[in-house]
Each structure stands twice: as C-alpha cells, then as structure tokens.
Amino acid sequence: MNRIFLCVASEIPAGRSREFLLPDGACVAVFHSGSGFYAVENRCPHAGGTLSGGFLDQDVLMCIWHGWRFDLRTGECLTRPNARLRAYSLVIEEENLFLKLSQPQT
Numbered sequence: 001m002n003r004i005f006l007c008v009a010s011e012i013p014a015g016r017s018r019e020f021l022l023p024d025g026a027c028v029a030v031f032h033s034g035s036g037f038y039a040v041e042n043r044c045p046h047a048g049g050t051l052s053g054g055f056l057d058q059d060v061l062m063c064i065w066h067g068w069r070f071d072l073r074t075g076e077c078l079t080r081p082n083a084r085l086r087a088y089s090l091v092i093e094e095e096n097l098f099l100k101l102s103q104p105q106t
C-alpha cells in the first residue's frame, strides 16, 4: 500500500484539524470530527480559502470564509451540489495516522 505517515492520531484532538503538505505539493487538511478522522484537500472550491480552520458540526465542515458546507466523509459540497472536495483515505495503525496516496475518493 502506498501511504505516508502523518502524525500520531492523538496529536489531533476531537474537534480540531491539522494541515499536511504531501510530497506532490498538495496541502491536505485532516479533521478529527469525533466520529473519526477525515482528510480533504485544504482548498475550498468556492474561492480558494483554506479549510483547515473551518467549523465542524459532526461530520460536516463549514468553510470560515463564506460558509459553504462539506460532508467530510465524501467531500460532497452541501451548499453547491456541483462542487466537491477531493477526499483521501486514512488508516490508523498502532495510534499512527497514515494517508493513502494511491486511492483518492474523488
């Protein structure tokens, strides 16, 4: 499996997020929603704002810039159905959080 180590999972407490720069230059925001960890591209499709500082409501992320909402589980935009985020798969092994590089979900 092609994957990259991000951090120890406990370094992202519930309700918080953290940014990671991938080897290909992409910036990913990882959220701990309380029900799980989710990774999406850290660029809002509306106007390019960073998403890592957004507000969480369960598994829904609200962009701090203009309020667009996204389902973190899928990357689906709940505000504009024709927009979406690239979502990445994560794996936790022995408390370590990894991002799968080969299988983005969009």
Ligand code: FES
Pocket (backbone or CB within 6 Å): 044, 045, 046, 047, 048, 049, 063, 064, 065, 066, 067, 068
């Ligand atoms: S930049 Fe995210 S809603 Fe406008």
